Amino acid sequence: MKTAMYILIMAVVTYLIRALPFTLCRNKVKSPFLQYFFAYIPYAVLAAMTLPHMLFEGKNPLCAAFALVAAILLALCKRSLITVASGACVAAFVAGLFL
Amino acid sequence: MNKNSLFKQGLSDGVPIGLGYLSVSIGIGIAAVGGGLNIITAVLMSMTNLTSAGQAAGISLIAAGGAFLEMALVQLVINLRYALMGISLTQRLDPSFTTGKRLFLGAFITDEIFAVASSRESVNVHYMYGLAIVPYIGWAAGTLIGASAGTVLPASVTAALGMAIYGMFVAIFIPAMKKSREVTLAVILAALLSTLFRVVPFFSFISYGFSVIISSIIAAALTAWLTVRRKAA
Numbered sequence: 001m002k003t004a005m006y007i008l009i010m011a012v013v014t015y016l017i018r019a020l021p022f023t024l025c026r027n028k029v030k031s032p033f034l035q036y037f038f039a040y041i042p043y044a045v046l047a048a049m050t051l052p053h054m055l056f057e058g059k060n061p062l063c064a065a066f067a068l069v070a071a072i073l074l075a076l077c078k079r080s081l082i083t084v085a086s087g088a089c090v091a092a093f094v095a096g097l098f099l
Numbered sequence: 100m101n102k103n104s105l106f107k108q109g110l111s112d113g114v115p116i117g118l119g120y121l122s123v124s125i126g127i128g129i130a131a132v133g134g135g136l137n138i139i140t141a142v143l144m145s146m147t148n149l150t151s152a153g154q155a156a157g158i159s160l161i162a163a164g165g166a167f168l169e170m171a172l173v174q175l176v177i178n179l180r181y182a183l184m185g186i187s188l189t190q191r192l193d194p195s196f197t198t199g200k201r202l203f204l205g206a207f208i209t210d211e212i213f214a215v216a217s218s219r220e221s222v223n224v225h226y227m228y229g230l231a232i233v234p235y236i237g238w239a240a241g242t243l244i245g246a247s248a249g250t251v252l253p254a255s256v257t258a259a260l261g262m263a264i265y266g267m268f269v270a271i272f273i274p275a276m277k278k279s280r281e282v283t284l285a286v287i288l289a290a291l292l293s294t295l296f297r298v299v300p301f302f303s304f305i306s307y308g309f310s311v312i313i314s315s316i317i318a319a320a321l322t323a324w325l326t327v328r329r330k331a332a
Contacts, residue, residue, distance in 0.1 A: 003140050009167055010157045011147035013174040014181075019205030022185030023198060032330070036281070036323035042180040042210070043275050043282050044289035044315035044322075046152060046268040049177075051290040052297045052310070053159075054265055064262065071266040075273035081119050085126070088266030093259035 066095035102225040109229025116211045117233030119267075121241040126263035127154055128245020133257065134162035138246040145242035149209060149235065153178050155264050156311060165306060176312045184213040191217065195224040207231035210271065281326050288318035 054064040070091035074084045100108070124145060131141035136158070148154050156173050165173075185208050189201075196204075204227050212230055216222050249257050276283040292314035296302045305313065 003136060003161060004143075005167065006157065006161050006170055007140060007144045007147060009170050010144065010153065010174050013171050014148050014150055014153055014178050015206055017175065017178045018181045018185055018208045019202050020185075021182040022189060022205035022208060023201040025186045025189060033323050033327050036326045037319050038180070038183040040282060040285040040319040040322050041176075041315060043272040044285045044318040045177050045180075045311065046272050047286040048289040048293035048311045048314040048318070049152060049156060050265045050268045050272075052294045054262070055294065056297055060258075063258070067259075067262040067266065068269070071262075071269035072273060075270045076277070078274065079270070081267050081270045082122050084270035085123055085263040085266035088262040088269070089126075089259045092262045093255065096255050096259060 060096060060099060062099050063092045063095040067092035100223075102223070105223050105225040106229040109226040110232060111229075112215050113212075113230045113233035116215065116230075117235075117237035119211065120234050120237040121244075123151060123263055123267050124238045124241030125245035125248070126260050127151065127158075128242040128247070129249040129252075129257045129260050130155065130158050130245075130264065131242070132246050132249035133261065134158040136161065136246070138243065138250075141246040142239060142243050146235075146239050149207065149238055150178060150181075151264055151267065160306075163306065169306065169309065172309075172312060176315065180210075181208050181213075184208055184210075188213060188216060188222065191219065191222045193221045193223050196222075200224050204228070204231065207235065209234065281322050284325070285318045285322040288321065289315045292317060 050068075054068050055061050067088040071084050071088040074087045079087070127145065128141050131144065131154075132138070136144070144154055144157070148157070153174050156177055157170065160170050160173060185205060188208065192201075204224065207227070207230075212234060216227065216230060219226070245260070252260075272282070272286050276286055293310050296305050296310035296314060302310070
């Protein structure tokens with residue numbers, strides 16, 4: 001029951017963020033500070049989630065470190081989302097066999 | 100173009116997005132089961148949320164037993180980018196987008212759907228319908244596969260597959276860092292701050308969700324302030 005409540009909150013908040021500006025706003029954001037802030041926030045959020053999660057959440061931080069390095073190298077080589085994501089998985093799995 | 104060919108065009112543009120979502124949402128399904136959700140709630144979450152970063156954070160927060168208000172704030176901050184994408188996309192909508200259709204199709208704004216739709220001169224509702232279908236099905240189906248597999252696959256395999264979603268995040272911010280020094284600064288600041296919050300015992304009162312919010316807001320605001328100052332100089 002509590003899980004359903006969590007999911008409901010997630011769904012309602014996420015829907016409102018998406019649909020309300022899409023439906024209501026017809027003007028562009030004027031403040032340069034806010035324009036930059038909105039431009040940077042997605043990447044900042046992803047980075048804030050990725051590094052600590054990879055290093056501290058899993059059972060073996062070394063495997064995660066390998067996954068992170070593989071993902072960064074593949075991303076630097078301009079590989080697609082799928083290739084980078086699979087590369088991270090393969091690196092973590094292979095590292096897990098040896099560590 | 101008539102509405103049929105617009106729909107078909109959208110449908111085919113959505114296929115690569117859907118395939119990407121299928122593979123990434125397998126990781127989400129596995130993470131959801133690992134975080135204590137069952138198959139039904141895992142799939143329900145994907146069908147009602149359609150967001151990788153938001154769901155990954157939501158699953159961690161459910162597993163940690165976070166407060167409802169914290170959950171709402173985490174989703175607000177993590178998904179704030181959709182508000183900006185929505186505003187940006189309104190500039191390209193043709194008159195076929197009535198208020199009701201905006202309210203419905205707004206639910207399908209994701210990073211990738213936004214990126215593909217924005218690459219068109221003007222966006223018609225029938226194109227948008229087509230574009231949203233395959234990614235939506237891929238996201239739900241992948242979650243179902245991952246949540247089912249998560250209960251039978253060995254831990255070494257699920258742990259490795261759980262890296263998929265974070266690999267995808269890396270694939271999103273690395274190319275942006277190559278293009279912009281400011282994004283590079285924001286990414287490094289956010290990663291360091293959130294790691295700091297986890298490592299330094301003094302900050303242990305800050306939960307996972309709030310550490311993501313605080314570090315990303317500080318990093319983005321500081322970088323935005325520096326950018327404004329530099330451009331003014």
